[in-house]
Amino acid sequence: MRKMLIPYVTGGVTDNWTDHLLALQEGGADAIEVGLPFSDPMLDGVTIQRASDQALARGVTVASIMDDLARVREQVRVPLIAFTYANLVFRRGPAAFCRLLADAGISGLIVPDLPIDEAAAVRAAAADAGVDLILLVAPATPDDRLREIAAHSSRFIYAISRMDTTGERATLAEAAAPLVARVRAFTSLPVTLGFGISGPAQAAEAGRAGDGVVVASALMRRVLDWGATPEDLRHEVAALRAALDALEVSADRTAYAEVSGHRT
Amino acid sequence: MSLSVTTMTEPVRGRFGEFGGRFVPESLVPACAEVEEGFRDAWSDPLFRSELDELLTVYAGRPTPLTPARNLSVQLGITLLLKREDLAHTGSHKINNVLGQALLARRMGRTRLIAETGAGQHGVATATAAALLGLRATIYMGERDIERQRLNVFRMTTLGAEVVPVTSGSRTLKDATNEAMRAWVADVEGSHFLLGSVGGPHPYPWMVREFQRVIGDEARRQSPAVPDVVVACVGGGSNAAGTFAGFADTGARLVGVEAYGGAAINRGSPGVVHGTRSLVLQDDDGQIAEAESIAAGLDYPGVGPEHAHLASIGRADYRTVTDDEVVAAVGRLARSEGIICALESAHAVAWVLRAAGTPDLPSGSTVVLTLSGRGDKDMATLAGGAA
Ligand SMILES: Cc1ncc(COP(=O)(O)O)c(C=O)c1O
Numbered sequence: 188m189r190k191m192l193i194p195y196v197t198g199g200v201t202d203n204w205t206d207h208l209l210a211l212q213e214g215g216a217d218a219i220e221v222g223l224p225f226s227d228p229m230l231d232g233v234t235i236q237r238a239s240d241q242a243l244a245r246g247v248t249v250a251s252i253m254d255d256l257a258r259v260r261e262q263v264r265v266p267l268i269a270f271t272y273a274n275l276v277f278r279r280g281p282a283a284f285c286r287l288l289a290d291a292g293i294s295g296l297i298v299p300d301l302p303i304d305e306a307a308a309v310r311a312a313a314a315d316a317g318v319d320l321i322l323l324v325a326p327a328t329p330d331d332r333l334r335e336i337a338a339h340s341s342r343f344i345y346a347i348s349r350m351d352t353t354g355e356r357a358t359l360a361e362a363a364a365p366l367v368a369r370v371r372a373f374t375s376l377p378v379t380l381g382f383g384i385s386g387p388a389q390a391a392e393a394g395r396a397g398d399g400v401v402v403a404s405a406l407m408r409r410v411l412d413w414g415a416t417p418e419d420l421r422h423e424v425a426a427l428r429a430a431l432d433a434l435e436v437s438a439d440r441t442a443y444a445e446v447s448g449h450r451t
Numbered sequence: 452m453s454l455s456v457t458t459m460t461e462p463v464r465g466r467f468g469e470f471g472g473r474f475v476p477e478s479l480v481p482a483c484a485e486v487e488e489g490f491r492d493a494w495s496d497p498l499f500r501s502e503l504d505e506l507l508t509v510y511a512g513r514p515t516p517l518t519p520a521r522n523l524s525v526q527l528g529i530t531l532l533l534k535r536e537d538l539a540h541t542g543s544h545k546i547n548n549v550l551g552q553a554l555l556a557r558r559m560g561r562t563r564l565i566a567e568t569g570a571g572q573h574g575v576a577t578a579t580a581a582a583l584l585g586l587r588a589t590i591y592m593g594e595r596d597i598e599r600q601r602l603n604v605f606r607m608t609t610l611g612a613e614v615v616p617v618t619s620g621s622r623t624l625k626d627a628t629n630e631a632m633r634a635w636v637a638d639v640e641g642s643h644f645l646l647g648s649v650g651g652p653h654p655y656p657w658m659v660r661e662f663q664r665v666i667g668d669e670a671r672r673q674s675p676a677v678p679d680v681v682v683a684c685v686g687g688g689s690n691a692a693g694t695f696a697g698f699a700d701t702g703a704r705l706v707g708v709e710a711y712g713g714a715a716i717n718r719g720s721p722g723v724v725h726g727t728r729s730l731v732l733q734d735d736d737g738q739i740a741e742a743e744s745i746a747a748g749l750d751y752p753g754v755g756p757e758h759a760h761l762a763s764i765g766r767a768d769y770r771t772v773t774d775d776e777v778v779a780a781v782g783r784l785a786r787s788e789g790i791i792c793a794l795e796s797a798h799a800v801a802w803v804l805r806a807a808g809t810p811d812l813p814s815g816s817t818v819v820l821t822l823s824g825r826g827d828k829d830m831a832t833l834a835g836g837a838a
Contacts, residue, residue: 226620226738227724229629230476230636236619248736273474273723278737300723302480305472325478327639332480350478351637 191399199247214424232354465653543824571603573647648687649755652726667697
């Protein structure tokens, strides 16, 4: 099965952020997370904090991001998933907020500070608008909560690979693979790993453990610190894509070997 | 008042009416649940209670006196009684909550305290309790607050705590709180997040109010009769919540005083920040606004959810005062009573000065005012020409 690759871009981080978005798609994204910046991103490390601050300092609003997306709508072929904090959702009201997303062509929503216990109203509003509310699980999540979260998830389950904020790390957390295994005991939905995945090697490792990967800070840091162009990001994403596809090829070989009786 | 009997008890499922809750990342949900269980268990354990009472007495100097403000009372035509939290060890009410939570942290097997601080009073109290109980302390403090509260930074490091400057956002209490919560996510096994006020996710608003209840309970016992008015300043709202808790079931009118530039109740709207649904200063998109107050401890765009609830049901009234009124109030109290209070506490004094003799606070009223802290930390600010 093709491993899902979900890169991230902060809405409005630069003038030409939608060019970056399209470049993520060209590089081989299966879906794209669009961050709607919040002033107080409690679960984000310094890179996404800076990206959010930069976007807000540019005067970006939820409405301006939706307008930007409307302008490139014809060119976007992969699903878009909004990533934002609860206050932005509740400020407009869950129903109006989810409709706004749907109207802009966004089909998924991730709200990291909205645990399942507080999510009922947003879940209902999202369902009405045809938006999938994607729930997160963490290494600390006990099995009874995992079961409940799995039962209420749509599309995929977002597994936070480590007990930390977003941000690049040198290695994939040890907690990642065991968490995926625990989630799989409760659901057949795909399990996507995120938080800390910073390059092709780690993406491959995460891809071996789960069904997909989210890569955010590593891409945003290139935009913030190096002024990475859309073309630069396309290359980065293509490298991540290649690393994940290589897993598929080796997995196919294993499968072929097993079918034909030639154990490797 | 029929409402009063139902107020300020344990919140049902972490809710105070439509406010409160636990809006935290999944990574922190189990940790919050553990703190809730740990607190409920400790609070009903007589051994825990007696150990805390003992510390509050022999270490923190409780009970603090209820001092009649002799001269101001005459000048204003009211009976003004000051609940002297400025005389508690470390110089403010913050020590009440900190000793409670630090004992809880130790009981839960945690070895490090993580705290946010604005004025530095909560940071100093946390560093103090850490030293006493043999715990490590990491204190997050906005760069801007570090500049205006240098004395408290030095006190914290002298006590052996690590002070981490926070450079994001407005570089004040709100950003320090974000950073403390991020640090907690990364060390939920070893650390206790020692929140300094009645905000944050359940159980913090309830737990911190219970640890501060000692202010109101003592004042109630010390008052010759139930006062007409009980007043305290409100940043996050912990000294006010603790004070109000002692009088919620009486007919006393409860008044909280906010800084004009941080008036979440008077000028905010419902929102979710730092793990709770309450009233908050924000724009139309839901971006949190930067508060602006001369008092670092009130320089916060939100407020504890129980205050939002008390305001919505009309059990407490909330007023605002300006920085200028606050500076004048520090001077007036100092010259009339020989007490230099904190800029935060001076908000309550400023309201009394303004309202006394008006329909808001008629002549002849008896007023219990919580003086939440002493003013030493603010002398540089005041000497520098009031920010
Ligand atoms: C002396 C003093 N009073 C009041 C406050 C405000 O906190 P709260 O509203 O939680 O009592 C602070 C906070 O730093 C303080 O130092």
